[in-house]
Amino acid sequence: MIVLLVEDNRDLAASVLDYLELQDFDCDYAERGDHALELCRDNTYDAMILDIMMPGIDGLSLCKTLREHGNNAPVIMLTARDTLDDKLAGFDAGADDYLVKPFDLPELAARLRAITKRKVSSGSSLKVADLEVNLDNHQVTRQGKLIDLSPACWKLLVALIQASPRVLSRFELENVLWKDSPPDSEALKSHLYTLRKLVDKPFENPLIHTLRGVGVALRDNT
Numbered sequence: 001m002i003v004l005l006v007e008d009n010r011d012l013a014a015s016v017l018d019y020l021e022l023q024d025f026d027c028d029y030a031e032r033g034d035h036a037l038e039l040c041r042d043n044t045y046d047a048m049i050l051d052i053m054m055p056g057i058d059g060l061s062l063c064k065t066l067r068e069h070g071n072n073a074p075v076i077m078l079t080a081r082d083t084l085d086d087k088l089a090g091f092d093a094g095a096d097d098y099l100v101k102p103f104d105l106p107e108l109a110a111r112l113r114a115i116t117k118r119k120v121s122s123g124s125s126l127k128v129a130d131l132e133v134n135l136d137n138h139q140v141t142r143q144g145k146l147i148d149l150s151p152a153c154w155k156l157l158v159a160l161i162q163a164s165p166r167v168l169s170r171f172e173l174e175n176v177l178w179k180d181s182p183p184d185s186e187a188l189k190s191h192l193y194t195l196r197k198l199v200d201k202p203f204e205n206p207l208i209h210t211l212r213g214v215g216v217a218l219r220d221n222t
Contacts, residue, residue, distance in 0.1 A: 001116060002026045019105040033057025040071055047112050050080045060093045067094035074115035079097045084171055096162055104122040114165060126161045129220040131199065132206055133161050152177055153195045165219035167211055192216065203204060
């Protein structure tokens with residue numbers, strides 16, 4: 001797996017690179033966003049790790065630019081601020097996951113493996129266990145059976161599978177559907193109930209899990 005790390009803190013970058021290479025990752029490194037863009041023009045990466053706070057082109061702008069140019073490599077965003085607004089800004093820019101500094105290096109490696117497993121070769125489908133979501137044709141299948149979803153359930157499922165196995169809070173899920181103007185809390189519960197009924201109920205192994213007081217995650221717990 002070839003990974004691009006973009007981080008202006010050289011000490012942190014050295015620690016991350018050393019650890020990832022011990023874990024059999026091949027790594028490229030850029031200290032600045034403009035250098036990262038040059039590397040992405042000439043190379044293909046299986047995943048990227050982008051620091052948000054960088055001089056020049058910051059991580060959010062870099063991620064957004066890459067997505068606008070059709071680069072769909074999975075992105076983990078590094079941030080020193082653990083606030084909902086910062087996380088939502090990262091996802092809006094096209095990030096797949098985030099880690100708050102300071103973080104454990106084994107967790108970073110595990111998240112890299114998780115987000116790359118969710119991407120199939122075409123880059124247009126996401127898969128967890130026997131559930132597959134095709135982003136190009138808006139098709140959802142489980143065990144080969146086509147599942148017809150409403151627009152709201154589709155948006156929720158895409159958000160959950162892109163974040164998998166991470167938990168999404170109620171606020172994050174409401175933001176997916178209604179941005180800054182959510183209706184009453186029962187509306188989200190209703191959509192989640194419908195999504196579970198279609199994605200989980202007909203099958204033996206549930207994939208959508210509610211963690212009381214935390215949020216909802218799509219993951220294979222078998």
